[in-house]
Amino acid sequence: MTKKDIKNELEYIEKVKNINEGRNLKYNILTMGCQLNENDSEKICGMVEKMGYTKTDEILEADLVIYNTCCVRENAEEKLFGKLGEVKKLKEAKGTIIAIGGCMMQEKHIVEKIKKSYKYDVIFGTHTLQNFPKDLYNAIMQNKKITDILDIDGEIIEGLPIKREDNIRASVTIMNGCNNFCTYCIVPYVRGRERSRNPEDILDEVKKLAQDGYKEITLLGQNVNSYMRVERERGEAPEEINSFAKLLRAVNEIEGIEKIRFISPHPKDFTDDVIEAIKDCEKVSKFIHLPLQSGSTKVLKLMNRKYSKQQYIDLVEKMKNKIPNVKFSTDIIVGFPEETEEDFEDTLDVVRKIKFEQIFMFIYSRRVGTPADKMDGQIPEEIKHKRFDRLKDLYEEMLKEINKEYIGKTLDMLVEGYSKTNKKLLTARTDTNKVVVFEGEDSLIGKTVPVEIISEHMWYLKGRV
Numbered sequence: 363m364t365k366k367d368i369k370n371e372l373e374y375i376e377k378v379k380n381i382n383e384g385r386n387l388k389y390n391i392l393t394m395g396c397q398l399n400e401n402d403s404e405k406i407c408g409m410v411e412k413m414g415y416t417k418t419d420e421i422l423e424a425d426l427v428i429y430n431t432c433c434v435r436e437n438a439e440e441k442l443f444g445k446l447g448e449v450k451k452l453k454e455a456k457g458t459i460i461a462i463g464g465c466m467m468q469e470k471h472i473v474e475k476i477k478k479s480y481k482y483d484v485i486f487g488t489h490t491l492q493n494f495p496k497d498l499y500n501a502i503m504q505n506k507k508i509t510d511i512l513d514i515d516g517e518i519i520e521g522l523p524i525k526r527e528d529n530i531r532a533s534v535t536i537m538n539g540c541n542n543f544c545t546y547c548i549v550p551y552v553r554g555r556e557r558s559r560n561p562e563d564i565l566d567e568v569k570k571l572a573q574d575g576y577k578e579i580t581l582l583g584q585n586v587n588s589y590m591r592v593e594r595e596r597g598e599a600p601e602e603i604n605s606f607a608k609l610l611r612a613v614n615e616i617e618g619i620e621k622i623r624f625i626s627p628h629p630k631d632f633t634d635d636v637i638e639a640i641k642d643c644e645k646v647s648k649f650i651h652l653p654l655q656s657g658s659t660k661v662l663k664l665m666n667r668k669y670s671k672q673q674y675i676d677l678v679e680k681m682k683n684k685i686p687n688v689k690f691s692t693d694i695i696v697g698f699p700e701e702t703e704e705d706f707e708d709t710l711d712v713v714r715k716i717k718f719e720q721i722f723m724f725i726y727s728r729r730v731g732t733p734a735d736k737m738d739g740q741i742p743e744e745i746k747h748k749r750f751d752r753l754k755d756l757y758e759e760m761l762k763e764i765n766k767e768y769i770g771k772t773l774d775m776l777v778e779g780y781s782k783t784n785k786k787l788l789t790a791r792t793d794t795n796k797v798v799v800f801e802g803e804d805s806l807i808g809k810t811v812p813v814e815i816i817s818e819h820m821w822y823l824k825g826r827v
């Protein structure tokens with residue numbers, strides 16, 4: 363594990379702060395994509411606030427606008443270009459600084475297009491986050507456009523300031539990159555190869571969060587349960603905590619933390635030691651995200667997922683036998699190239715058998731630069747949408763039944779705050795990530811309390827303390 367010393371880079375935070383002294387500057391940030399990007403944005407906000415900017419949700423007020431981009435979904439590019447079109451007027455009117463970072467900036471054709479057709483000041487990539495203060499400083503002082511992209515895999519960066527969005531739940535990135543090369547996915551090309559953070563750094567971060575009153579931790583990574591695998595193979599892993607199972611056990615020991623979740627794992631890396639650790643660690647959630655992607659062995663092979671339909675079902679059975687009350691959520695892609703009606707039926711079959719508590723459903727969309735984009739047998743949009751609707755109908759039908767099973771149960775839940783849609787109600791989530799709303803005193807926020815479920819409403823449950 364190479365850990366980069368970023369002392370020099372961090373000095374630029376102070377330099378920008380000096381330029382900004384007494385100017386009451388504001389920034390606005392838009393984060394696209396997954397929780398890893400959100401965690402990166404928390405680091406960007408941490409740096410930017412130390413540079414003297416305060417956050418605003420109103421883009422018109424902003425002196426600095428930051429887009430932290432994602433390139434996993436098809437419409438992300440149109441969304442970014444739309445935003446850059448809108449912010450152009452702001453730049454012309456008041457000289458707003460425009461910074462664009464994240465996964466999409468690792469795609470050469472996107473960067474070229476921005477350079478050719480849009481206004482910007484700083485472009486930074488996934489491996490150059492720590493350079494952002496320096497890039498911003500140079501853009502301001504030299505009044506020129508800065509592009510700071512690295513193609514090689516970034517080193518592990520520790521010590522960036524962070525401004526967390528929540529004060530009860532926090533995400534902690536434990537590894538970066540991915541070596542799996544699923545044929546539909548752009549992540550290995552834009553986030554680089556797998557590299558794991560040192561366990562001591564992770565544990566220190568979690569301990570600090572516990573001291574600050576955080577109760578729930580989500581361990582993040584593109585392939586979280588292969589933590590330290592590459593380092594083990596190279597003989598570079600530490601002696602003690604050298605696997606995901608051991609990391610889970612170590613985080614479980616940290617006082618003050620009440621719940622530990624993790625995303626995203628890969629079914630092929632659910633080794634017996636990980637299953638045992640989930641069973642043994644009382645704080646580790648028994649709600650497991652297990653991305654299926656397709657129920658057809660043929661499609662799974664085309665996707666390069668490295669498991670078959672039966673192996674996936676067997677894994678779920680094994681976990682059900684070992685971990686009492688384990689429940690699952692999943693991701694499913696509909697309409698992958700070559701998917702026949704029979705293949706799609708295989709997906710529905712797995713959904714019926716496993717009864718997922720939550721399904722994240724996606725219609726396959728082509729991503730430039732991935733092997734699946736060049737595959738024959740692309741499925742017509744109409745068929746993809748019809749299959750998607752059939753899967754959705756099945757899921758909703760099953761969800762009603764699953765939700766009914768909660769009624770009358772009393773579950774211990776961490777009260778997270780007020781409901782987003784009704785500020786008079788409090789909100790919490792079941793271990794299975796279902797939102798529960800109920801009446802209660804403000805003083806319950808941040809505490810774990812028993813809540814009885816009294817009714818179900820498809821996407822949320824109602825309860826009483």
Ligand code: SF4
Nearest residue numbers: 540542543544547549
């Ligand atoms: S495991 Fe597959 S889907 Fe997940 S990030 Fe890696 S390549 Fe992408």
